[in-house]
Amino acid sequence: MPGAAVELQGITKAFPGLLANDAIDLDLRAGEIHALLGENGAGKSTLMNVLTGIYQPDAGRIVMNGAPVRFASPKDAIAAGIGMVHQHFKLIRAFTVAENIHLGWPDTPFRTSAALLESRTRALSERFGLLVRPDARVEDLSAGEQQRVEILRVLARGARVLILDEPTAVLTPGEAAALVRALRGFVVSGYAVILISHKLDEVLEVADRVTVLRAGRKVATLRAAECSQAQLAALMVGREIGGRRRGGAGPRRVGPIVLQLAGASADDERGVRALADVDLSVHAGEIVGVAGVAGNGQRELTEVLTGLRPVTEGQVRIGGRVMFGADPAAFLAAGVGHIPEDRLRSGLAPSMAVADNAVLREYRRPPVARGALFRPGAALALARRIAADAHVMVPNMRAPVRNLSGGNQQRLVARREMRVSAQALVAAYPTRGLDIGAIDTMLRYLAEMRDRGVGVLLVSEELDELLGIADRVAVLFGGRIMGVFPAGEAEPERIGLLMGGRAEAA
Ligand SMILES: Nc1ncnc2c1ncn2[C@@H]1O[C@H](COP(=O)(O)OP(=O)(O)OP(=O)(O)O)[C@@H](O)[C@H]1O
């Protein structure tokens, strides 16, 4: 009979103007996968940061093996066998997988040979069933691979309790399934996992028990086998919520082309061709979905369309005008907004204030600027409005934006970019990290933009989401467009084949 691996008793954590955790109890048993659910900002990451010694609780205690413990830092927590993989990766991009896994590990003499680190990495990888290439550089890895490295990094330090903060948000369905298998194997050997996720179907499939937080309080702990998605959703938001709204309003009159690639090619960071001879256009009043497995040119596609990356051949046109070179300011001036796939690296300046981040794209425009004059009062007022429109509660607009919860950062970037999308919006995975209610809101916003005559390019791996809202769907594979279909005629099976690179038979 497995006992409690860790108990949290009455954990309370306040930030200025906000009670993030309010007397939360949670017991984690050896051998279980325990899911932690809650809306954006409910306090999930904060609670886990308390458990791993990043934050000190204002009240309450952590108990292990019947005795209270104190973690002054993550080092203490990992020494006690508790390790966490964060919502935002913390690997060093220029180092290899093996170097990252062994970094700061006390029994690794730092000047040890690469071969030794790599063979140890290989052994770990096999032991836990998490596939990595020890000699690859982190900057060359897909999100899924980076995550496996993060997990191995924690396991290498002897973690017996593994905390994963939204691990599958950035994974392809195949990668997510492989991760779940590895976690299952992991708990079978007596370890324990806390899994934070917004995907209720996934939670019910993999978790043994589920704890739901709402506005900093614990609402319930339930056995997964005994609850439904609807029940969990209702517990999260505190009321019954309706089913998911679908788009698909049928054929619509669209306007002229606002965003266009003609014979466009582009290279990735390493100079390898990542987009090859792409023809794609988005009309005013239309949502074009881009389906495909991440890493097939999506990043480069969104970057050439927003002035972050030059084309090596072909043209980018906005509203019929040819754009030359990579010049984000020119694309902004032309009315193109961008929700990037990696909000913390390219969407936000993490250590800058919420207010500055919110008005980042409009600080040269009225009302924030009058001529060359910057008007701080107007900037703050606009920032407050953007935060309110994004449904983000910000106690202090001067606090760094990294203090916002992951989902709230995403909402803020999205709202800010929608405001500057006079012609077109390029949105990469805009629903990533959002809770279920916020996903609906985001999709509704995209539909509203379309109805106002904006052209929307929506990159997503969720085929259901794309087919539900897009007017046309383009499939991207190996940097090429494999086909473009009216959403109403697109068969998921056929799109799936194209996503895997299988061209159509006759
Ligand atoms: N260091 C901090 N300083 C001030 N406020 C913070 C800090 N960290 C978190 N908060 C606030 O505490 C609340 C809970 O945030 P937390 O990150 O725990 O939410 P979450 O449940 O993980 O949400 P999400 O699903 O969006 O990731 C939020 O309102 C957030 O802004």
Ligand SMILES: [Mg+2]
């Ligand atoms: Mg979080």
